[in-house]
Amino acid sequence: MAEQLNQRDIYGKTLAELGRSDSNIVVLDADLSGSTKTSVFAKEFPERFFDFGIAEQNMLAAASGLASCGKTVFASSFAMFATGRAWEQIRNGVAYNKFDVKIVATHAGITVGPDGASHQALEDIAILRVIPNMSIIVPCDGPQAREAVIAAAGNKGPFYVRIARCKVPTVENKGEFKFGKAQVLRRGKDAAIIACGIMVSQALTAADNLAAKGIEVSVINMHTIKPLDTAAVIDAAGSTKGIVVCEEHSIYGGLGSAVCEVVAENHPAKVLRVGVKNRFGQSGEPDELLKEYNLTSQDIEKAVSAIVV
């Protein structure tokens, strides 16, 4: 059993670590610092932490003001509210101005669990991917959450880092993390699985099970959704019989759509999407919800089988 880590805990620790070496970093939250773990930074650097209360629009627009003065601003809330409620402040304030605002949102996707549909962001990647100047990272596990946050801090411009609520199994032997560069975790010629976030470990489980049946698949951790590693996608399309894209997000507008766009324009190939299919979420335990919404390794295996036949 792989080590299970909480990406949020790692976010909080990483933020404090960055805060120690860079006094230019300020952190904002909207009454969820205990959940997003920005509280770790707040405790160490109270003067550089601003709680905006339950007012995400104000938080993201004020982030622009702070960034206009040269600050590197981390702003956190749940993915639903950080991106949905404050979308236009992100679009017109953060992204249009190319400000160094790093939105690190927790509680993304269906695995938010019992809180139900209102809190389960399944559209956040889609609505931020369309915004120019925005970079998007969806780390696949705990250690990668740290790498994502460091990459966001170290690169200019607006970033969105999407992390989960629940503990995530650590993916071993990923190789070096490079922003914008996919990690090929295994190679096979029958199909390619391109996944992000918590779906990467599901994809690896599916790949093991498929190998036992004699089906060899590539597994690609597409941690950076934007800018997308198009070469990796084209290579996957060219070296296999088809691609299965897996994400804990709507099949509309997210990684699945991004892969389809690249494939359609560069190397037409069959692409099947494992994601949430035009539905709202609901209450339940994360594992139950992954089953209910067809986001398990078995669902990935089925999709691969449909390609390989």
Add this chain to the structure above:
Amino acid sequence: MPYTEKQVQELKERSRKIRGEIIEMLCLANSGHPGGSLSSADIVTALYFAKLRYNPQKPFWPDRDRFHMSKGHCCPAWYAALAEAGFFPKEELKDLRKLGALLQGHPDRTIPGVEAASGSLGQGLSVSLGIALAGKLDKKDYRVYCLIGDGESQEGNIWEAAMAAAHYKCDNLCAILDQNGLQIDGKVSDVMNIEPVADKWTAFGWHTIEIDGNNMEEILSALDKAETIKNKPTMIVAHTVKGKGVSFMENVCSFHGCAPTKEEAQKALKELGCD
């Protein structure tokens, strides 16, 4: 008041010229917002030529005072002031709203002197709050001025910022409400009443001053007073006349977002003594 009669006269003269520039650039652009540009011209003039500390050669000088026009559609007044202050050549005013032009229909950060894009209403006070918080954090003594509109005050985001600026005791922040009483669909009081607006700001924890926002002496005096207020932000509720200075535009709702024709512009410039 630390201003001599001569200084005040000069400022009045400047705002008259800025009104002329507003009319000329909007007529050339053939679109844009004259009403609010004219109502806010005296406030913008007072800020740029009596109050703000800036260096047009170094627009991002860290110690500069900041001005942010949250009601970004009134940027012709801002652009005219920035050009007059030397941030960019006056020639640029002629290309307002044209393809590839420096001066966009609503402000953006590529324009020297503009801190952040604006135009989507309700967000600029939050941006100014962020700048004020950065100033406190960096122990800078710059001041932050933000111009908002009365129609804009219908946006919820304004009140989120109002609450937070008082909470964080941003006495380096001074907002000015250009209360000209009109918005696109009609009178603010008919479309969505915001009154009693001064009471609202006071209730939100701001020091509130009410003035005639087209009276230079009152504007200067209020801006001076705001600097003395400690531990809370200041809101200057500036009662203005939409279209101020051009008789046939004054209090006429249709001139909110409709540029003057050539004939109207000629007539307006004559009235302003800018022909």
